[in-house]
Amino acid sequence: MNKHFKKIKAKYEKDGLALTIKKIYTFLTAYTVRYLTYNRSNQKKWKALKDAYKGKRVFLIGNGPSLNETPLYMLKNEYAICFNRVNILFERLAWRPEFYACVDGTVVQDNADEINKLILPEVKHAFFTDFHMFQFDNIKKQIDNRPNVQWLYSGVSSFSVDMPKIGPCPTVALAALQILPYLGFSEIYILGMDMNYKIHTTVKEMEHNQIQSEDDDDPNHFDPRYFGKGKKYHQPTASVMDNTFKALENAREKLKQLTTTKVYNATYGGIMEVFERVGFDTLFTSYTEQEKFDLFADSFRPIFPVKTFDELNEKVETLVDVEEDQLKQLTHFMLNKAEFLKKSGKLIFDYIPYGPYQDKYLLIKR
Structure with missing residues (x-):
């Protein structure tokens, strides 16, 4: 005593x-809290998922800026796990991820209404830690306990593939790397995990390395609104990133010891070299060019129907060296990918971007 x-x-x-x-x-x-978490229903759901996707491949989609270089429409017939505020991306896609995860108490608390209304109805399985040990957040109070929600036990001290136990997750991708082998996936392909974070300067400092953004100018994600004005998250300081890289390296070694799951990094660019690199395009060599176009066009056909890329080129002008003020007067147009990437941080407020397809982006006014 x-x-x-x-x-x-x-x-x-x-x-x-x-x-x-x-x-x-x-x-x-x-x-x-954990006693309530370990109820029969939760245990039964986890037991049903054990090796349910044995031998399949899955895409682990981070939210880095490189997603703007990634033809995500190719994933329509694939399994994918996405995170946090991925719903901002939904308007560009004709598919929804099979899986979703959020394990950061700050992100859950700040976006609970959005998660409950916009994400949970769209995914088959959603994973949350029951209780955030280091931020003292009871996540169960924030999230609707729907049939597709499954709870993780976050008190384990090391990397685990024995769900619902889960080790520390300095990035939500670490949660996925523990969950997906349990589900039986034989191959995990990482996308959008750039890891070359910039310090977000237009913010208000809070406690425990938390910050609150003061403008829609998030420099570290695929959309400047992702952790935009009023949103709370954690500043990617040097120590935070060092801890994250060490955790990823540990995950790589643990996966080799505990599973037969192979992990590859198919991210466009970035500085994350922990896992072996593969080219995204090499994963879809069986598709014809027309099939690729159809996947691309499925995203916008409900509002802009075309059958072929030639037809799209005939109907929509590809602009070059146009000022942003001129662009805002148009209802739709195409840009070369390089030019879109330069202007995307401002165009996204007025246009929905689709692509890239053959190094072009289609933009349609909101």
Whole structure:
């Protein structure tokens, strides 16, 4: 008893009364939360998923800027797991991911309404940690406990492929790398995990390395609105990134020891070299060019029907060296991919982008 009292006293001296009380409350309620998590329904759902996708391949889709270089329409007939505010991407796609995960208490709390209304109805399986140990967030209070929601136990100290136990996740991709082998996938292809983060400067500093963006100018994701104005998340400082890279390296070694699952990095560019690189295009060599175009066009055909790329080129002008003010006067146009990438941070507010297909982007006014 004296030993525990000394620990509480040390916490009080370090953190102050309010934070100490919060931590003690967190500790006492954690077991209750996890008891509720380990109900029969949750266990039954996890048991049903064991090796349910044995021998299949899956795409782990991060949210980096390189997604704007990636022909994501090619994934319409593939399994994919996406994260956090991926719903911003939905308007560009004719498909929805099979799986979704969010394990950051700050992101869940800040976007719970969006997750419940826009993401959960769209995915087959959604994974959340029941309780965020380091941020003292009870995620179960934020997320609707729907039939497609499954809870993870986040108190395990090391990388785990024995669901629902899950090890530390400095990036949500670490959660996926633990979940997907349990589901039986033999190959995981990573996309959009650029890892060359920039410090977000137009922000308000908060506690525990949290920040709140002051403008729609997120420099680290596929859309400047991703962690845009008013959104809370964690600043990608050097120490955070160092910890993340070490965790990914550990995951690579653990996957070799614990599973037969192979992990490849098919990201366009970026600096993440932890996993072997493969070219995205090499994964779809069986498709004809017309089949690729049809997948591309499926995203916008409901509002702009065309049958072939030649027809699209006839109907829509490809613009070169046009000022942004001129672009805003048009209802639709195409840009070369390189030019779109330069202007995407501003065009995205007025246009929905589709592509790239044959190094071109189609933009249709919102």
